[in-house]
Amino acid sequence: MIDIHTHLLPGVDDGSPSVEASVPVLERFRQDGVTVLVCTPHLNATEAHRAPIERNRAILATLVEHAPSLPQLVLGWEIMLDAPGADLRAPHLHLGDSGAALVEFPRMHVPPGATQEILRIRMSGVTPVIAHPERYHQCTPQIVREWRSVGAVIQMDAVMVFGNAPTSRLARRLLEEGLIDCIASDTHGDSRSLAMARDWLEGIDAHEQAELLCTINARRLLNREAVLPVNPIPETDHGMLTKLKSMFLRRS
Template sequence: IDLTARELALGGSRAVLVEFTRGGLPRGATAELRRLSRSGLTPVLAHPERYFGCTLDAVREWRKIGVVIQTDASMLMGRGAPSELAREMLAAGVIDVLASDNHGDARSLASAREWLEAHGADEQVALLTHTNAECVLHDEDPIPVPPLRAGLLDRLKRFFRR
């Protein structure tokens, strides 16, 4: 699909939102993301933690080819395999942007943001919720988000297993 039309870009930038079906990663997903990146676009992959078959290694590979990783903040607060992957991605520092995935409902970044700030992840929160989104919309590379400090991921997991 030709995604080069300016009206398809995010905020007039070179960034385009890419979303796969929940059924799983399509065959050739990495090749297509690479094609988009090589064409001068910045693929912003929406909530990879939801895609059946997605792994931390795949996310790392996509980031190397210029894909911006956008994770649904509510997944950090949830249960199940997608939420576990989202937390692993956060701990590993491979998420570039947090989103609310709000479709006119009450979902927001507030709970995830407040929890992370309360546990000393202020630098990560600023990058994930503001700075990197701004970078993407200005056609700049997102700033790498430092991995969570030791122990914070364990506290996050315990908190959401209650």
């Protein structure tokens, strides 16, 4: 699997506080089957021109020294679109060498002009990867369709397949309508993992979708290739029963 959204670069944001905290998470991810992981600390778009890339490279090198046999680590950012018009063309703002930038909206809502801003980023030559649309208030499948129609790639958080909160119900609906391109952990050094979503998808017999969402499309994105369409998953029995069923099937 390939995880394109994590906060495991230690001591730089609200994610992992130290190398010692990051290494066990990386070890667990390796055991889960993660082979490549992108470190995406928070960055405001208005501060992109002075992003501390050399600092992050030095911290990444230290982390690699302590975890040489763990997943391959790649640098990126999760960029908050705190103002329209930011220039995201600099390669160091992208997910590795992908030409794609992981972006999110402020205050967990869809701002006016969101689709136009996504289109502007795409027209600048950068592929916008929209992080966790299921978390944005007022977000709907139709809005996500609009974002995809102007060139966005849609990334869902793995843990959102579980539960009955509005965010989780929207996440599953987006999967049921084939509107998610890839899934990532968005771990902050906690228990969240990409394997959660893989196991859940396999538990509902969505094996092809699991491979596309957790591995293939992330690899294609990092290789500057177009992501592949993902078929809608079967409609699910939402909530805890689904979680328990998928976990039981995975372990049996």
